[in-house]
Amino acid sequence: MTVADACIHPCPEGDSSLRRMAVEAGELGFDSIVVPDVTPFIYSGVRVIPAVLIAEESVRAVSGQLRKRGGGQSLVMVNAGENGFNRAVLNLKGVHVLRNLCMTRKQSFNHVCARQAADRGVAIDLDLYPVIHASGRTRQRVLVRSGELIRLYSRYRFPLTISSNARSVLDLRSVEEITLLCSLFGMEEDDVQAALTTVGGLLNPPAPVRVMP
Amino acid sequence: MKPLPPTIRTKKRYILAGIEPPGTGADQKDLYHAIADAVTSLFGDIRAAAISPAVISSGPDHVIIRCTRGGEQDLRIALSTVTAAGDRKIVLRPRATSGTLHALRKRLPQEVPARPEEPAEVHFGGRVYIARRYQGQKVDLMEKGIKRQELLFLTQNDLEEL
Numbered sequence: 001m002t003v004a005d006a007c008i009h010p011c012p013e014g015d016s017s018l019r020r021m022a023v024e025a026g027e028l029g030f031d032s033i034v035v036p037d038v039t040p041f042i043y044s045g046v047r048v049i050p051a052v053l054i055a056e057e058s059v060r061a062v063s064g065q066l067r068k069r070g071g072g073q074s075l076v077m078v079n080a081g082e083n084g085f086n087r088a089v090l091n092l093k094g095v096h097v098l099r100n101l102c103m104t105r106k107q108s109f110n111h112v113c114a115r116q117a118a119d120r121g122v123a124i125d126l127d128l129y130p131v132i133h134a135s136g137r138t139r140q141r142v143l144v145r146s147g148e149l150i151r152l153y154s155r156y157r158f159p160l161t162i163s164s165n166a167r168s169v170l171d172l173r174s175v176e177e178i179t180l181l182c183s184l185f186g187m188e189e190d191d192v193q194a195a196l197t198t199v200g201g202l203l204n205p206p207a208p209v210r211v212m213p
Numbered sequence: 214m215k216p217l218p219p220t221i222r223t224k225k226r227y228i229l230a231g232i233e234p235p236g237t238g239a240d241q242k243d244l245y246h247a248i249a250d251a252v253t254s255l256f257g258d259i260r261a262a263a264i265s266p267a268v269i270s271s272g273p274d275h276v277i278i279r280c281t282r283g284g285e286q287d288l289r290i291a292l293s294t295v296t297a298a299g300d301r302k303i304v305l306r307p308r309a310t311s312g313t314l315h316a317l318r319k320r321l322p323q324e325v326p327a328r329p330e331e332p333a334e335v336h337f338g339g340r341v342y343i344a345r346r347y348q349g350q351k352v353d354l355m356e357k358g359i360k361r362q363e364l365l366f367l368t369q370n371d372l373e374e375l
Binding site: 011015016017019020023024044131132133135136139168169170171172173174176177180181183184 | 302350371
């Protein structure tokens with residue numbers, strides 16, 4: 001079973017090396033971390049899963065990026081936008097995760113998107129960085145948006161991932177701390193465990209059994 | 214003055230939390246303000262008053278925090294949102310909760326992480342850093358200077374590749 005932090009940012013974006021992040025993540029109860037634009041490797045028992053982050057404003061640009069950078073063993077994550085954009089992105093082949101939904105407007109992810117995500121097996125990412133680092137109105141908005149996502153999740157059961165978006169080892173949180181933080185927006189412990197193990201399934205989706213002659 | 218009988222005293226809980234990076238020397242008052250601000254920011258004044266967080270003791274790599282019984286879960290959540298004490302970037306990792314200080318202090322020796330080895334000077338990216346190596350492979354680099362020193366978190370392998 002893969003317990004993964006769905007996105008972290010080591011050097012040069014952050015102040016910690018990838019190896020150090022892997023060591024710390026292992027100590028905090030993870031066996032995998034997802035890191036943008038790296039080659040896959042295992043360090044100190046922690047598997048580093050490469051990711052492709054796509055931050056475009058039009059669906060056509062996202063398709064172009066998917067053709068250029070998608071495929072292979074990378075987890076493809078697309079930044080969310082308006083409702084129409086999200087619905088179109090959820091229909092694109094090769095998208096694994098829709099992220100940054102907490103930063104979008106209220107109706108950007110509704111029940112139609114939720115059903116689409118569930119049907120197509122695209123995960124929705126919950127970003128804990130603003131929950132930990134923001135305060136006041138920003139954090140309140142993130143908590144409300146995350147709560148709305150969890151309500152849709154409990155109805156449609158689309159895949160969820162949880163990311164710390166840590167830029168330092170000091171931003172990483174343990175599995176237990178993540179469970180506590182997710183309880184702030186009404187996420188149950190079992191759902192957190194399921195969300196942390198989603199990444200492995202996204203890269204290796206269940207396929208029909210083939211009998212080899 | 215006659216002490217309150219135990220049955221009508223307010224019940225307390227004590228939380229042991231590790232401070233990372235160890236040896237940062239965060240001041241006890243700064244720790245208290247960081248924790249109190251985190252609880253108030255997350256749960257508001259009313260809940261913060263009910264939780265009543267207080268720093269009982271602290272060391273270079275641990276802190277013991279008191280709260281009222283029933284508030285320990287919320288306090289642990291708030292501890293996860295502490296990112297700095299004073300001007301030092303830290304993280305508090307809750308390790309154990311107990312009803313008595315005595316029981317918690319018994320757990321203290323096992324919970325204290327290994328002390329860093331003697332600091333050494335390292336040149337990295339044209340700057341001079343003080344390197345603190347920990348048992349195992351962790352190396353923390355702190356830029357040499359008086360203020361706004363940059364902190365880098367590496368491993369021994371990263372240093373060897375420089």
